[in-house]
Amino acid sequence: MFESIRRFLRLEAASGLVLMGATLMALLVANSPWQDAYHQLLTLKLTVSIEQYAISKPLLLWINDGLMAIFFLHVGLELKREAIVGELNTPKKVVLPLLGAVGGMAAPALIYALFNWHDPVAIQGWAIPTATDIAFALGILILLGDRVPRAMKIFLVSLAIFDDLGAIIIIALFYTEQLSMSALLVSSACIVCLWLMNRLEIVSKAGYLLVGAVMWLALLKSGVHATLAGVVLAMFIPSRGLDWDGQACQPLQELENDLHGPVGFVIVPLFAFANAGLSFPQVTLTAALDNISLGIILGLVLGKQVGVMLMVWLGLRLKLGVMPHGVNWRQIYGLAVLCGVGFTMSLFIGGLAFEQAADNMLQSRLGILVGSLISAIWAVLWLRFYCKPSDVS
Numbered sequence: 001m002f003e004s005i006r007r008f009l010r011l012e013a014a015s016g017l018v019l020m021g022a023t024l025m026a027l028l029v030a031n032s033p034w035q036d037a038y039h040q041l042l043t044l045k046l047t048v049s050i051e052q053y054a055i056s057k058p059l060l061l062w063i064n065d066g067l068m069a070i071f072f073l074h075v076g077l078e079l080k081r082e083a084i085v086g087e088l089n090t091p092k093k094v095v096l097p098l099l100g101a102v103g104g105m106a107a108p109a110l111i112y113a114l115f116n117w118h119d120p121v122a123i124q125g126w127a128i129p130t131a132t133d134i135a136f137a138l139g140i141l142i143l144l145g146d147r148v149p150r151a152m153k154i155f156l157v158s159l160a161i162f163d164d165l166g167a168i169i170i171i172a173l174f175y176t177e178q179l180s181m182s183a184l185l186v187s188s189a190c191i192v193c194l195w196l197m198n199r200l201e202i203v204s205k206a207g208y209l210l211v212g213a214v215m216w217l218a219l220l221k222s223g224v225h226a227t228l229a230g231v232v233l234a235m236f237i238p239s240r241g242l243d244w245d246g247q248a249c250q251p252l253q254e255l256e257n258d259l260h261g262p263v264g265f266v267i268v269p270l271f272a273f274a275n276a277g278l279s280f281p282q283v284t285l286t287a288a289l290d291n292i293s294l295g296i297i298l299g300l301v302l303g304k305q306v307g308v309m310l311m312v313w314l315g316l317r318l319k320l321g322v323m324p325h326g327v328n329w330r331q332i333y334g335l336a337v338l339c340g341v342g343f344t345m346s347l348f349i350g351g352l353a354f355e356q357a358a359d360n361m362l363q364s365r366l367g368i369l370v371g372s373l374i375s376a377i378w379a380v381l382w383l384r385f386y387c388k389p390s391d392v393s
């Protein structure tokens with residue numbers, strides 16, 4: 001159990017470094033002589049067709065709608081595993097990170113809304129500062145070494161999982177386009193098929209993935225964001241069963257392990273490279289002080305830490321949960337600040353909110369990069385100088 005957790009954390013730290021590299025590369029290319037080629041590549045249309053049925057999208061949307069569905073599948077698998085056998089399998093373990101995630105989403109959204117309530121277009125980005133990037137955040141924690149106890153890393157993982165679940169619910173409820181009932185019927189049929197496969201104790205990962213691919217195509221045409229197919233698919237993959245040879249197997253854990261490397265080292269960095277390319281000549285003082293940018297920056301930097309700290313304190317005060325072993329309030333505060341590193345999911349939600357508004361997209365990217373960077377630096381300095389190795393018990 002502990003070895004699997006250590007292996008997970010090592011992988012997350014390494015993928016966090018790769019993600020940082022991909023982000024830096026995007027910024028360098030977007031401000032180099034190759035910037036035109038970079039943008040042309042992202043807008044290059046790729047078409048897949050079978051007879052009269054065709055899907056034609058720019059490369060950027062293939063990444064955001066297609067590859068990110070695999071990312072959401074991985075998130076869903078993590079959530080289900082933690083709920084069955086991991087750190088979320090008892091109420092006492094669930095309550096504190098759940099409350100922290102709720103506070104860490106509500107406070108940033110409120111701050112953003114206060115800045116943008118009067119603008120019907122800008123207010124669509126209210127959910128941008130609600131996200132926490134688990135790869136970035138865990139990578140930073142692990143690089144700090146023994147100033148951060150293992151229980152704190154697990155607490156962050158648990159909080160970030162609830163954070164991701166909240167983002168999924170927000171996308172489903174608030175970023176859904178006009179619905180196609182015929183496509184929704186096909187996706188509903190796929191869900192029924194997945195449920196039957198689960199009830200019949202079918203453990204074929206290929207079978208589940210095939211049905212999941214059909215469901216993704218249906219959702220793509222339905223108006224509901226197609227990435228949600230990944231989460232729905234994860235909920236039906238069984239945790240254990242018997243294969244055709246009668247041997248015990250764990251499809252959920254196996255698929256999660258299979259996806260961990262590709263998601264952490266290919267899909268998320270590729271998403272960052274495609275979405276983080278901010279051209280600095282376009283960044284003016286007006287853009288930096290725009291209500292969208294300020295709402296996101298203050299939401300990530302201040303809203304996250306206030307929301308997380310307040311709700312964790314409330315949970316402990318009401319005795320709804322217990323403080324993680326070996327973790328003190330100074331470390332919890334550092335974790336709350338670190339939750340302001342929103343990056344991947346913030347960029348994703350920003351793309352949904354401002355898909356048709358290029359100027360607002362620029363301001364949201366600027367706010368995400370600046371807010372995440374300030375939060376990361378603040379958290380590193382706090383944990384480095386105010387949390388000593390002797391704090392770890």
